[in-house]
Amino acid sequence: MSGGTGNLVGERAGPSPAIAGGLMRALTLVADRQIELRNIPAPAAPAEGEVQIHIKAIGLNHIDVWGWRGMAFAKRTLPLIVGVEAAGEIVGVGGGGMTSCRVGDRVVAYGALTCGVCKACREGRDNLCENVASVMGFHVDGFARDLVNMPARLVVPIPAGVSFRDAACAPVAFGTVQHMLFDNAKLESGETILVQAGGSGIGSTAIKMAKAIGCTVITTVGDDAKAAKAKTIGADHVINYRTERFEGVVRKLTGKKGVDVAFEHVGPDTFNGSLLCLKRGGRLVTCGSTSGQSITMNLFQLYLQQYRIFGSFGCSLRNIRESLAKMAAGLLPVIDTDVRLDDFERGLARLESRQVFGKIIVTF
Numbered sequence: 208m209s210g211g212t213g214n215l216v217g218e219r220a221g222p223s224p225a226i227a228g229g230l231m232r233a234l235t236l237v238a239d240r241q242i243e244l245r246n247i248p249a250p251a252a253p254a255e256g257e258v259q260i261h262i263k264a265i266g267l268n269h270i271d272v273w274g275w276r277g278m279a280f281a282k283r284t285l286p287l288i289v290g291v292e293a294a295g296e297i298v299g300v301g302g303g304g305m306t307s308c309r310v311g312d313r314v315v316a317y318g319a320l321t322c323g324v325c326k327a328c329r330e331g332r333d334n335l336c337e338n339v340a341s342v343m344g345f346h347v348d349g350f351a352r353d354l355v356n357m358p359a360r361l362v363v364p365i366p367a368g369v370s371f372r373d374a375a376c377a378p379v380a381f382g383t384v385q386h387m388l389f390d391n392a393k394l395e396s397g398e399t400i401l402v403q404a405g406g407s408g409i410g411s412t413a414i415k416m417a418k419a420i421g422c423t424v425i426t427t428v429g430d431d432a433k434a435a436k437a438k439t440i441g442a443d444h445v446i447n448y449r450t451e452r453f454e455g456v457v458r459k460l461t462g463k464k465g466v467d468v469a470f471e472h473v474g475p476d477t478f479n480g481s482l483l484c485l486k487r488g489g490r491l492v493t494c495g496s497t498s499g500q501s502i503t504m505n506l507f508q509l510y511l512q513q514y515r516i517f518g519s520f521g522c523s524l525r526n527i528r529e530s531l532a533k534m535a536a537g538l539l540p541v542i543d544t545d546v547r548l549d550d551f552e553r554g555l556a557r558l559e560s561r562q563v564f565g566k567i568i569v570t571f
Contacts, residue, residue, distance in 0.1 A: 217544070234351035234551050235286045242289065244549050252299055253356045258308045259299030260316060260357060265350050266292040267567040268379050268408065270342075276500050283346045290351030291318045294365060295375040298354070305499070306359035313365040314356050315377050315522055315531070316350065318343040336387070349363035351551065363527045366535035372412070374531065376408070376540040376566050381530035382522030383494055384412045387470065390526070391517040392492040396421040401457055401484050403477050405442060406433040408566040411541040413470045416457065418536055425460060427453050427477070429561060432458055438562045440541060450561050453477075465489055466555035467520035475499040485514055492517040495546040496554035541565030 209217040237243050253259045269293055297312045302406045308314070320343065321328050321336035328336050341347040365374045378457075379388060388394040395549075400417045404410045405426030417424050418441030425444045428434050434445040444460055457466060465486030474496030481491055482504075491514060510513075543565040546554040552566040 212260055227349070231353035232548065233353075234290065234302075234548060235291050237286045238380040239447060241340055242552050243286075244551075244553075245286075247352070249354050250356045253301040254362075255301045255303035256305040256359055257301040258297045258306065258314075258362060259360045260293075260295040260314060261363070262290075262293050262295040262350055262353060263354060263571055264294050264381060265290045265374040266375040266378075266408070267558055268571060270345055270379070273410045286455065287344075288348035288350075288352050289344050290349035291342060292375060292377075292379040293318075293350035293355075294371045294377070296447070297362075299356075300359075304357045305498050308359050313371065313374070314362040315365060315374050315527060316343075316355070317363065317527065318349065319362040319521060320347070321361070323358070325404050325463070331523055331525050333523045336533055345441050346382040351548065351569065353504050361524070364522060366531055369531060369534045372542065372545070372568050372570070374530045375568055376412075377527050377530045377534065378522075380408045380412050380540060381533070382526040382564055384409050384416055384517070385526040385530050385533075387492045387494055387517075387519045388413065388416055388468075390523075392468045392470075392490045394422065394468050397517070399423040399425065400427060400470060401453075401471050401481060402426040402442075402467045402470045403456075403502065404480060405437045406474070406561075406564040408540070408563075409472060410470070411437075411565045415538055416533070417470075418442075425457055427465065433564050444462050448477075449545065452480075452517060454480045454483045461486070468492065471498075471531060473498050479500050479504065482508065482514060487538045488513045488515070490517065492518045492519050543567055 216223050229249055231249040233245050235243050235245045236286055260300035294315045297308055297310055300308050314436050321333050322338035325337040343349040379533045400422050402410050402413045406428050414424050424442045425446045426437050426442045427446045429449055437445045446456045466484050467487055467489055469481040469491040471493035472495035476498035543563040546565045546569055548571050551569055558567055
């Protein structure tokens, strides 16, 4: 694995300044909307096939907000260490020669605890693992701590020149969009795409990725300040959904033909409108439902217009590698705010308020 310092497998780096007396910091959800920064025992040395990562940065996502609110959608036990997306440096490697990872490697971690042996995992479709255990930071302890032990097969090296701050956006924000646009929607150069909520972490990423391959990008935002920012990152047309009906504007912009692809993650507030914006045979890809869970759909419209709808969740390890390669080539995430670990709740509150444009990063 690239980025190492030459330390031998089985060696450990010196202790982090944040770790003393065998204790480390961990940001812990103790009740709904109540997070505490606690000192807990640092993990033991990594076992065979594992690496120990000193976390340097984590990215905040709506899945963090859902967990904070108590909307985990599955069984979990509190207290729970939060954080679903992270980048850091390997400070320990388990013995046995089972991995090419080395102390000093800079890596991002894949937060879904996949089995690695089912058909989907063997084929590189990690997010379709048949035996996935849990999502870290959502159902089981996550990354918002100084040290974490991980299976070596679930880490991806960070290319030279990519910062921890940017790399922390790769597992969820970039990887999710990469999977949605190119694995599912099969977005191509020259097509027109509608990106809902272009000021969000994944919305801003979708704008940049689509524009990078030569697409015409139409996006929606909630205020004029965000509209100006969306223009600066590549959006060709920006619609303030609070003052205009985006469906009508999109039809006018496309000469009533509609867009090739609709990028959805808002849910009931926009889903049917996004369908109306599609051209005949158009593709809608969705990865979220922040405004609710249920819609009523016109099935006549669905099959007469021959729409193709893709549900998309997470990404594969390959998508993370592709995302990091794009960062190394200069396509970087839009960062809204940096907060310190002990100010994590302020970041969540800002994300929940929808006042963000881009990603919120938590630094250690």
